[in-house]
Amino acid sequence: MKILLTPIGTEGDVRPIIALGCLLRDQGNDVSVCSTRDFKKLSEKHSFKFYPINISFKELAINNKDVVGKTFSSTLRFKQNLREVMDVQLDVLGEIIKGYDYVIGSGLQLSAFSIAEKLSVKYSHILFAPNWVPSNLHSPPQVPVQFKDGAINKLLWFFFKSAVNLTVKGKINRYRRANSLEPIKDIFETLKDKTIISHSPVLSKLPDEIKSISYLNLEDINPLPELVTEFIENGAPPIYIGFGSMPGENSTIEIFKEVIETLGLRAIIQKGWAGFETENSNRFLEVGEISHGKLFTKMRFIVHHGGAGTTFNAAKSGVPQLIIPHLLDQFYWGDKVKRLGIGPKPICFKKISGKNIKRAFERLVKEDQFLRNAQEIALKIANEETVHVNLHGEM
Numbered sequence: 001m002k003i004l005l006t007p008i009g010t011e012g013d014v015r016p017i018i019a020l021g022c023l024l025r026d027q028g029n030d031v032s033v034c035s036t037r038d039f040k041k042l043s044e045k046h047s048f049k050f051y052p053i054n055i056s057f058k059e060l061a062i063n064n065k066d067v068v069g070k071t072f073s074s075t076l077r078f079k080q081n082l083r084e085v086m087d088v089q090l091d092v093l094g095e096i097i098k099g100y101d102y103v104i105g106s107g108l109q110l111s112a113f114s115i116a117e118k119l120s121v122k123y124s125h126i127l128f129a130p131n132w133v134p135s136n137l138h139s140p141p142q143v144p145v146q147f148k149d150g151a152i153n154k155l156l157w158f159f160f161k162s163a164v165n166l167t168v169k170g171k172i173n174r175y176r177r178a179n180s181l182e183p184i185k186d187i188f189e190t191l192k193d194k195t196i197i198s199h200s201p202v203l204s205k206l207p208d209e210i211k212s213i214s215y216l217n218l219e220d221i222n223p224l225p226e227l228v229t230e231f232i233e234n235g236a237p238p239i240y241i242g243f244g245s246m247p248g249e250n251s252t253i254e255i256f257k258e259v260i261e262t263l264g265l266r267a268i269i270q271k272g273w274a275g276f277e278t279e280n281s282n283r284f285l286e287v288g289e290i291s292h293g294k295l296f297t298k299m300r301f302i303v304h305h306g307g308a309g310t311t312f313n314a315a316k317s318g319v320p321q322l323i324i325p326h327l328l329d330q331f332y333w334g335d336k337v338k339r340l341g342i343g344p345k346p347i348c349f350k351k352i353s354g355k356n357i358k359r360a361f362e363r364l365v366k367e368d369q370f371l372r373n374a375q376e377i378a379l380k381i382a383n384e385e386t387v388h389v390n391l392h393g394e395m
Helices: 011-026 036-047 057-063 071-097 112-118 150-179 187-192 225-234 250-263 291-294 308-316 332-341 354-366 369-383
Strands: 002-008 030-035 049-053 102-107 122-127 195-198 211-213 239-242 267-270 282-287 302-303 322-324
Touching: 002 011, 002 071, 002 239, 011 030, 011 036, 011 102, 011 267, 011 308, 030 036, 036 049, 049 071, 057 071, 057 267, 071 150, 102 112, 112 122, 112 150, 150 187, 225 267, 225 282, 250 267, 250 354, 291 308, 291 354, 291 369, 302 308, 308 322, 308 332, 308 369, 322 354
Parallel strands: 002 030, 002 102, 030 049, 102 122, 122 195, 195 211, 239 267, 239 302, 267 282, 302 322
Antiparallel strands: none
16 A cells, blocks of 8 residues: 655654554555655655655744743744645645555644545544543643633633634635535544544543554664763763753753752753753763653653653653643643653743742652652553554554
């Protein structure tokens, strides 16, 4: 079967889809990738044919750093970015999809399902956090506080769905009318039967009607760099700090470094898309792209943005974590980590201060229950049943 993977988003949207591609190729399928130009190198590293969509999600993220953590402003910018991304998708996907039997989208890929329908090609949409699916069980992604009251969540979803539909329905339906397809009424309802959540049931629960598979984790077969191994071995276990694909300023890292020095800790700091700069010493080590799976088990605790993949790998490692959510489903994962007892209350990126970071770090150092709970959760993840991808039935 010829399969086209077309994830649109950050590393957290694309890397698991590359992992899926490796699994599908091992099953004998012919797999290609179509994504933003940021992921050409990653796709080709894993020997996939790559079709570029001529927009950079990394540039979008960096240009949006002024609204990160601001619910209203980031919602308006999110809508604007969504329109831009959809325009570029529609420009290139039509010709590419023609040669494929199955299309799998992810993240902000909101054009491919209509093109696939026009060409009578099967389509599935994979997501990595349950709170992208409307449900009274959880609040929508853009809400920084996770409510448990079903009535509140129902109202929040009404507003969130209305905002998203107002943004995307016009573009989608212009294409559908031009190609003799039935217009959609609600993008969430339209994609519901095509949606699959890739997740760990230990970390999150799904509405009963939603299909799911195990979390798609892209493992790095390469060992840790020698410099990293030497740093870890030459002192007390360090902590990890990294915010993945999130934008940011070096002043943020300076707050963390000051706390680390005050408490006598050591840290490995990942540059990420923000490009954080750290001068290497016996206390600090700057790293670029690195295997979280291999690194996290060696850390004292893990500080990160709360992306689905980083949260999964941190939980899998059996090490406590502190989430600094910036936007969207990161607030959901921050709440889950707190409720599971594998980390303290999350600290919103815009509310970082020396005082609250120091308080959280002191708890992670002194309170043994975080480590005990993290080890218990890691054992449950290791023992959970693997749900495989099956393209010949429902995925």
